[in-house]
Amino acid sequence: MKLAHYYSKSYTILLLDVCAAMFLIAIITLPAGMLPPGWIRAGIVLTGLYFIARAAVLFFAKREFGASITGLQTIISNFKKGRYSVEVNGDIKNDELGVIYRDLITTGNHINDIMSSQKTEINNLRELYNNIVLSISSYFLVTNDREEVIFANESFCKKFQFDIEEIIGKKIEDLFFFVTGRIKDSLRQIIETREAIVLEKTHILSKNRISVIGDVKLSSIEIKGENQILIVIDDITSKCRKDYQISLISQISETIQRDEEIDTILYTILTGVTSGSGLGFNRAALYLFSDPDQSLAGTMAVGPDTIEEAIEIWNSIQANEYRIAAPRERRDGPAAKGKRFLEKTLSARFDLDAENVFTRALKNMENIHIYDASRDERIDDVVRELMDVNEFVIIPLVAINRPIGIIVADNKFNQVPISNDSIELLSIFAFQAAISIEGYNNIVKLKREMQKIKERQEAMIESEKLAAVGRIAAHIAHEIRNPLVTMGGYAKRIVQQAQKAPKGETIARAAEVIIKESDRLEKTLSNVMDFTKPSTFIMKFNSVNEVIEDTCSLLHNSFQEKKIGVRLSLLPALPLVKSDFNQLKQVMLNLLQNAIDETPPAGAIEIASAVEAKRIAVYVRNEGSMILEESLSQIFDPFFTTKVTGVGLGLAIVKKIIADHGGEISVRNLPERGVEFKILLPLPGQ
Secondary structure: OHHHHHHHHOOHHHHHHHHHHHHHHHHHHOOOOOOOHHHHHHHHHHHHHHHHHHHHHHHHHHHHHHHHHHHHHHHHHHHHOOOOOOOOOOOOOOHHHHHHHHHHHHHHHHHHHHHHHHHHHHHHHHHHHHHHHHHOOOEEEEEEOOOEEEEEOHHHHHHHOOOHHHHOOOEHHHHEEEOOHHHHHHHHHHHHHOOOEEEEEEEEEEOOOOEEEEEEEEEEEEEOOEEEEEEEEEEOHHHHHHHHHHHHHHHHHHHHHOOOOHHHHHHHHHHHHHOOOOOOOOEEEEEEEEOOOOEEEEEEEEOOOOHHHHHHHHHHOOOOOOOOOOOHHHHHOOOOOOHHHHHHHHOOEEEOOOOOHHHHHHHHOOOEEEOOOOOOOOOOHHHHHHHOOOOEEEEEEEEOOEEEEEEEEEOOOOOOOOOHHHHHHHHHHHHHHHHHHHHHHHHHHHHHHHHHHHHHHHHHHHHHHHHHHHHHHHHHHHHHHHHHHHHHHHHHHHHHHHOOOOOHHHHHHHHHHHHHHHHHHHHHHHHHHHHHOOOOOOOEEEOHHHHHHHHHHHOHHHHHHOOOEEEEEOOOOOOOEEEOHHHHHHHHHHHHHHHHHHOOOOOEEEEEEEEEOOEEEEEEEEOOOOOOHHHHOOOOOOOOOOOOOOOOOHHHHHHHHHHHOOOEEEEEEOOOOOEEEEEEEEOOOO
């Protein structure tokens, strides 16, 4: 038994087997004659006896150790498969193998307990991780370097209405209606640099027409040697919209305070309705009520004409840019979007008596939500063709319980359903916009009234000036007229007596001088009196060109004396003006005499006529000295003169005659030298 035990526990039996086999081969293969035949037979017998003894030893060893060896083999095989919990089957007779057997079983049970404990902890950690990841309020997904989605949390799928199975393996652009350039550029940058990027207030629209504004955080992570991109989206849509609406109302107030044109204010309003960070509609049109016409007229529209324009606009919008009042060149220039939509809106007009969905919303001051324009009986063909979209909303603009217009908005291109929240926000905004429009209209009315008051004040001041001039003129006339009359009477008597005297010829010449001077003074006084008393005009249709030509003929000698050239640039077939021919001639005479006085010898005077803005324009230009800037505003005041001689009534009389004809006169210095007087006279019917 000990021999069997020895053989079963070592490799001795294997060594003996090798030796016996080599011995047998050597005997058989030796050349004949080298060994006696008896020796060969004895070697074969001994080898046979060895193998018989070996078989007997193995038989007894297997009986004693077979079960233990098989058990050990089973344990080792289970260990290799990761099964460490082993049950003892039967008794182990051999002490040494039994110890090894029991030690292996104990070790396996310990390992199994440790593995079970670690597995429980791992499962707890996995459950905690899944709860955190899947229930977090932020939306996030994970992509590989090829921008293919490999994971998305429950919040992302729920918000954008995706099933997790349908988006795994899809690219980012397959999930969203459009991906802004900032996101695409950031993904490429992260792949190259592996540095985290934060994109604030980014507009995102899914293929399921779900739109959000979010802070997008992109970062690179490495799992099992593979680079992945983590995209986390924090939804800040509500906050952005509230901030934007507050900013927008402030901008509208600023445009009113800056005295902007009404179309700038209206454009600001509609841009706020359609901006991605504002109320988020694709298109918006404004129709305002016209009280004189009793109609609802298209006034302004903002929105793209095509899906390509829409995507270009969405990609260019930065949600944190609240300055949306665009300059005119961006609204009306060649790159402007939505020209067809604007033209259709501006050409639309609806009588208030005509019953349609637009006028109904205005008169009843109610919100109207159209879900399917193709089937809604309230929509006529005119409105259906005008809108060219199934779903839209109409919100009245109401100021102080009085409707002033409507806003019509839709989502023609992204086809996002119009929610009740959007309608409520648009209603609040429309109320604020209506107040702003009404405030602007009130400011315009106030300015118009203030202008009237200013004009009345100026007229009163002018009247007071004229009254003062009248008092001065009356005083001058009272003080000078009687002496002049006496001078004239005595001069006539001198002439009569001189005809009988020997030297009457000399006396007569002196008397004629007295008469001439008295006539001049009488004329001056007449001008003063004419300026102060109301004028009586003989109004007929006259040609201004004829007035100019007649006056130039009258002053022909004066032009020749100073060698002044006269250039006439008169518009042929100039329309006739209802006027007093002699009064207009007096105007031209005064202006040309002033021009002659100021023009140097061999200089030139230019007279031109034209039609400008439905009025007759007459220009009188000379090459003389300029008027001092401080004197330009006083040049038409009575008794103001820049000459050494004269009473300063010539230009005052000119201004009065032009004003009595409903016209205007102005003066300016020419760029190089000289002065230009410009007369504007209204055409008949203007």
